């Protein structure tokens with residue numbers, strides 16, 4: 706997972722490569738097929754999604770998509786509303802990240818997955834392809850999943 710993330714970040718296409726933290730968190734929940742990202746490049750992937758996806762290309766597609774949301778600074782207003790500004794700030798500072806993951810795990814992941822607009826989703830897909838085209842992964846790995 707970290708290897709895929711690093712490869713995408715080093716594609717040369719990620720605008721905030723050296724500005725954001727880009728931390729990967731695996732959430733141990735085999736029953737949840739989801740992944741999401743919070744501002745600053747905190748990427749959360751459920752073990753359920755990792756087990757569900759067949760190939761590394763598909764996983765790379767998901768990671769590219771999530772990285773694109775953060776890199777393109779897509780609005781995450783719903784996150785702020787749901788968990789409060791304090792926690793979000795704490796996460797950005799690198800504190801409480803396990804607490805944040807815990808809280809998020811208790812809420813339906815779909816709620817967060819839907820917090821981006823349709824335009825943002827299309828944009829994330831487009832940029833995911835852009836990132837992956839500079840890696841050894843196939844660009845359309847996640848196509849049809851989301």
Ligand SMILES: [Zn+2]
Pocket residue numbers: 770774821825826829851
């Ligand atoms: Zn998305």
